[in-house]
Amino acid sequence: MSVKPREATKKVKPYIPGKPIEELKRELGITEEILKLASNENPVGTSPKALEAIKESIGETYLYPDDECFYLKRGLSKHLGVNAENLIVGNGSVELILIASMVYLTPDDEFIMGDQSFALGKISATLMGAIFTGITEKDYTHDLNAIRDAVSEKTKIIYIDNPCNPLGTKLSRKGIEDFVNSIPDGILIILDEAYYEFVRDEDFPDSIKFVKENKNVFVLRTFSKIYGLAALRIGYGIAPPEIISTIRKARLPFNANRLGQIAALAALKDEEHIQRTLKINEEGETYITKEFDKMGIFYIPTCTNFITFKTELDGITLFAELQKRGIIVRPLKNYGIPEFIRVTIGNKHQNQRFIKTLKEILAK
Numbered sequence: 531m532s533v534k535p536r537e538a539t540k541k542v543k544p545y546i547p548g549k550p551i552e553e554l555k556r557e558l559g560i561t562e563e564i565l566k567l568a569s570n571e572n573p574v575g576t577s578p579k580a581l582e583a584i585k586e587s588i589g590e591t592y593l594y595p596d597d598e599c600f601y602l603k604r605g606l607s608k609h610l611g612v613n614a615e616n617l618i619v620g621n622g623s624v625e626l627i628l629i630a631s632m633v634y635l636t637p638d639d640e641f642i643m644g645d646q647s648f649a650l651g652k653i654s655a656t657l658m659g660a661i662f663t664g665i666t667e668k669d670y671t672h673d674l675n676a677i678r679d680a681v682s683e684k685t686k687i688i689y690i691d692n693p694c695n696p697l698g699t700k701l702s703r704k705g706i707e708d709f710v711n712s713i714p715d716g717i718l719i720i721l722d723e724a725y726y727e728f729v730r731d732e733d734f735p736d737s738i739k740f741v742k743e744n745k746n747v748f749v750l751r752t753f754s755k756i757y758g759l760a761a762l763r764i765g766y767g768i769a770p771p772e773i774i775s776t777i778r779k780a781r782l783p784f785n786a787n788r789l790g791q792i793a794a795l796a797a798l799k800d801e802e803h804i805q806r807t808l809k810i811n812e813e814g815e816t817y818i819t820k821e822f823d824k825m826g827i828f829y830i831p832t833c834t835n836f837i838t839f840k841t842e843l844d845g846i847t848l849f850a851e852l853q854k855r856g857i858i859v860r861p862l863k864n865y866g867i868p869e870f871i872r873v874t875i876g877n878k879h880q881n882q883r884f885i886k887t888l889k890e891i892l893a894k
């Protein structure tokens with residue numbers, strides 16, 4: 531017996547997440563510490579303020595969450611300088627990419643994004659049966675001119691992750707501004723800024739400004755990365771009210787869980803945790819890139835909490851060798867760059883073990 535899926539569903543290549551630590555322990559049958567440097571989680575851990583808030587509310591898990599996310603939206607409004615009607619909270623920002631695709635795309639509509647860009651865009655567009663156009667990156671960054679040139683009468687959504695995952699690079703303020711201003715009305719530009727808080731360079735777009743100018747822009751951010759709340763699945767979108775009210779039509783009731791909302795609000799105010807994370811990330815980046823330089827390893831300069839690099843070994847081989855030694859990284863074959871590997875910047879101990887293991891593998 532079987533049930534036939536839609537043609538569009540058949541075409542979807544499922545997202546492959548970083549292997550969970552528990553799974554690798556089972557597979558390798560080892561008790562040694564497993565290093566997971568595959569999903570760009572925060573090596574500092576969860577914000578202590580968020581943990582405190584979770585502990586205080588743990589007994590309330592029998593209650594549904596606040597469907598409107600009133601307090602979290604109020605905190606975000608203050609933090610971002612926007613109104614609550616400009617905000618939508620998602621079960622992770624991935625949910626918001628999917629919902630935007632659901633409410634805007636028909637099989638006649640086109641979805642454009644970079645080839646080396648976060649996979650959820652392609653999955654969502656394919657699932658909706660939309661026309662998918664992937665644009666090759668240039669010098670390891672999104673090629674905005676090529677994306678603009680690809681725009682056709684059918685284009686409905688342009689997805690840009692900035693900084694870009696898996697390349698780790700960013701687009702300039704002027705580049706994005708000129709781009710947004712050049713896109714015709716009727717097209718939604720999703721600016722996915724999951725790694726926004728890690729960017730140190732001042733030359734980064736002020737995407738909230740586009741929202742205030744009522745541009746067709748949907749900005750995405752998340753509590754999974756710098757705030758260390760990946761397990762609680764809280765992401766959010768910022769857009770003009772008309773876009774928010776359209777997107778919320780496809781949002782499931784209670785999509786943002788109760789503990790997640792509470793923890794996110796506390797994490798947002800935990801400046802000490804944010805600064806500590808930034809410091810450890812910067813130190814880790816300096817350490818890893820210096821070691822890469824000494825080893826003659828090519829890497830793409832990053833403005834995020836991960837580094838994409840290649841060695842003389844094919845990416846899948848290196849991934850497998852690291853995994854055998856209890857270190858999980860991300861091979862990038864599915865992104866069309868099989869020679870590359872993406873590694874999350876860890877804490878000092880994790881980075882040292884990663885580099886030591888890498889040296890052992892390459893010396894063989």
Ligand SMILES: Cc1ncc(COP(=O)(O)O)c(C=O)c1O
Nearest residue numbers: 622623624648695724752754765
């Ligand atoms: C560019 C980008 N967007 C979104 C996400 C997912 O974020 P969330 O955990 O909020 O769904 C990731 C996670 O790796 C990402 O790299």
